[in-house]
Amino acid sequence: MPLVARILKAMEPAVFFGSALAVVGFVTIGSLWPETASTVFHTMQGLIVERFGWFYVLTASVLLVAILWLMVGPYGRIRLGGEDSRPEFGYFTWFSMMLSAGMGIGIVFFGIAEPLQHFVSPPMGEGATDAARREAMRFTFFHWGLHPWAIYCAIALPLAYFHFRHHLPLAPRSLLYPLIGDRIYGPIGHAVDILCTVGTLFGVATSLGLGALQINAGLHHIAGVEQSQSIQIALILGITAVATVSVVSGLHLGMRFLSQFNVGLSLLLLIFVFVAGPTLYILDFFVTSIGYYLQKLPQTSLWVEPGERSGWQTDWTLFYWSWWISWSPFVGVFISRISKGRTIREFIAAAMLVPTVVVFFWFSVMGGTAIRLYERGVKELADVAANNSALAFYSLLEQLPLTSIVSVLVTLLILTFFVTSSDSGSLVDDMVTSGGHPHPPKAQRVFWAVSEGMVASVLLTFGGLQALRTASLTIGLPMAVLLLFGMLGLMRALAVDAGTKGVPRKRRLKDGD
Numbered sequence: 001m002p003l004v005a006r007i008l009k010a011m012e013p014a015v016f017f018g019s020a021l022a023v024v025g026f027v028t029i030g031s032l033w034p035e036t037a038s039t040v041f042h043t044m045q046g047l048i049v050e051r052f053g054w055f056y057v058l059t060a061s062v063l064l065v066a067i068l069w070l071m072v073g074p075y076g077r078i079r080l081g082g083e084d085s086r087p088e089f090g091y092f093t094w095f096s097m098m099l100s101a102g103m104g105i106g107i108v109f110f111g112i113a114e115p116l117q118h119f120v121s122p123p124m125g126e127g128a129t130d131a132a133r134r135e136a137m138r139f140t141f142f143h144w145g146l147h148p149w150a151i152y153c154a155i156a157l158p159l160a161y162f163h164f165r166h167h168l169p170l171a172p173r174s175l176l177y178p179l180i181g182d183r184i185y186g187p188i189g190h191a192v193d194i195l196c197t198v199g200t201l202f203g204v205a206t207s208l209g210l211g212a213l214q215i216n217a218g219l220h221h222i223a224g225v226e227q228s229q230s231i232q233i234a235l236i237l238g239i240t241a242v243a244t245v246s247v248v249s250g251l252h253l254g255m256r257f258l259s260q261f262n263v264g265l266s267l268l269l270l271i272f273v274f275v276a277g278p279t280l281y282i283l284d285f286f287v288t289s290i291g292y293y294l295q296k297l298p299q300t301s302l303w304v305e306p307g308e309r310s311g312w313q314t315d316w317t318l319f320y321w322s323w324w325i326s327w328s329p330f331v332g333v334f335i336s337r338i339s340k341g342r343t344i345r346e347f348i349a350a351a352m353l354v355p356t357v358v359v360f361f362w363f364s365v366m367g368g369t370a371i372r373l374y375e376r377g378v379k380e381l382a383d384v385a386a387n388n389s390a391l392a393f394y395s396l397l398e399q400l401p402l403t404s405i406v407s408v409l410v411t412l413l414i415l416t417f418f419v420t421s422s423d424s425g426s427l428v429d430d431m432v433t434s435g436g437h438p439h440p441p442k443a444q445r446v447f448w449a450v451s452e453g454m455v456a457s458v459l460l461t462f463g464g465l466q467a468l469r470t471a472s473l474t475i476g477l478p479m480a481v482l483l484l485f486g487m488l489g490l491m492r493a494l495a496v497d498a499g500t501k502g503v504p505r506k507r508r509l510k511d512g513d
Contacts, residue, residue: 011435012190012432012435012436015432016434018194019193019194019197023201027455030459031458034462048322049318049322053304054304056325058302059480060147063151067157070157070348071345071349074498075344076343077343078161078343078494078498079343080161080164080339080340080347081164081341085341087341089256089338091350093259094350097256097334097338098335098351099259099262099358100417101330101421104262105418105421107362107363108266108413109390111366112369112393114363115370116136117386118139119133119374120374128374133371134289137293139300140363141289141290142293147301147324151325152352154328154332155175156333156334156351157344157347158174159332159336160340161494166493171193171196171333171431172432172482173188173436177489178492195329195475196479197329199326200327201425203327204422204425205456205459206456208236208418208456209236209460211418212235212460214389214390214414215390215418216232217388236453236460237457244445244446246258247424247449248445255424262416262420265413270365273396276401278369281372282364282365285371325480325483326474328479334428381396397410427440429448
């Protein structure tokens with residue numbers, strides 16, 4: 001069969017061409033009229049945050065409660081697949097791929113910058129005090145801990161359950177099957193998949209563009225490499241080329257190796273800063289911060305400023321919530337793809353609790369070291385964190401031994417994290433536009449990988465990255481609605497599953513309608 005015929009046979013045309021058309025439209029607007037696009041998208045985002053901030057906060061908290069209940073409740077032993085299904089990947093590989101796709105690059109960029117900014121300029125009270133230190137870690141843990149991973153689980157768990165146990169497509173449309181049945185194969189399902197595909201591509205492309213700026217800044221800091229648009233585009237093309245090779249090689253080769261490499265190198269850097277930094281201070285800081293975070297978790301989870309909001313909550317908490325939700329299809333589809341054979345309890349423990357503890361320790365080591373240095377007089381760290389988060393890590397390393405060697409390792413880590421973000425995002429878009437097929441054609445993988453690089457390069461050239469970033473965040477509102485419906489559908493499907501023992505698996509959901 002000719003290549004074109006094979007691609008068309010595996011493709012979901014409405015989703016593929018609908019997504020491509022939407023991307024081309026946004027890129028065209030962002031490239032030709034960047035200021036207008038930025039104004040429009042910024043206004044939209046501001047209106048959404050102002051009027052639906054409470055909805056973001058409530059959605060994240062509801063999803064966290066639901067996921068925790070599923071872990072400890074009666075459905076925890078249900079396996080994602082048949083009762084004889086076994087995991088496709090070992091624990092370390094599974095966890096490495098989840099962390100790399102979920103927020104690996106984020107904790108490198110913000111591991112120092114965010115705690116230090118909250119410490120110097122807290123949302124309440126005076127900065128650079130003992131109380132500010134506690135508040136800094138409370139909100140850092142809040143933004144990067146249980147809530148974001150619960151959001152990821154809220155789409156990954158239903159998808160894995162419906163696909164591996166009930167043979168529905170590995171695509172976001174399947175979240176709605178218990179609610180609308182076979183209509184997921186019509187316009188409603190196409191619209192959901194297009195929304196998620198565009199959100200994934202926008203998110204990854206924006207990260208590639210912004211990442212190129214940050215990597216260029218790091219190379220300039222280390223080796224004096226010129227900071228220019230041509231260098232940044234060359235970085236995007238290089239990352240795209242490696243990501244294309246990785247995604248074509250598949251989960252078991254390139255993507256698996258790079259994810260393991262990322263986590264191994266991250267662990268090495270973590271140990272280095274932990275040992276070279278104020279070790280005992282970090283341990284005290286870690287334990288105390290977790291205790292304070294858990295103590296204040298209910299209050300923090302439902303904190304919404306009534307009336308006119310401060311810039312702080314809008315810029316931090318509401319931004320993060322819309323960002324995690326808009327990214328959830330990308331991370332959720334990818335995590336569900338690699339989680340066959342796990343039980344629901346095992347899945348949630350590994351996909352939410354373990355990453356949360358690891359992220360907490362990372363922020364305690366990196367952020368705790370930065371705060372301690374600030375208290376000892378290294379005030380310039382705060383200025384770097386506020387003005388250029390990408391250089392915060394490098395500025396911290398200047399205060400520790402082996403600066404040159406470790407700075408090179410940090411740059412390498414950032415590069416490989418971006419590659420894993422690009423290749424996993426390409427795989428997700430390919431699966432969704434192929435009707436949820438877990439093994440989509442390689443030609444489409446190449447198309448989406450190259451598209452991400454091209455979109456990032458075009459927008460970087462025409463200055464439209466900020467507009468696209470803001471546009472991608474507006475996707476968070478309809479995605480929040482989809483996640484809530486998806487969780488409702490999962491609860492219904494699990495109740496049907498538990499009450500129909502012995503009924504053929506393919507018929508359970510329909511029998512329960």
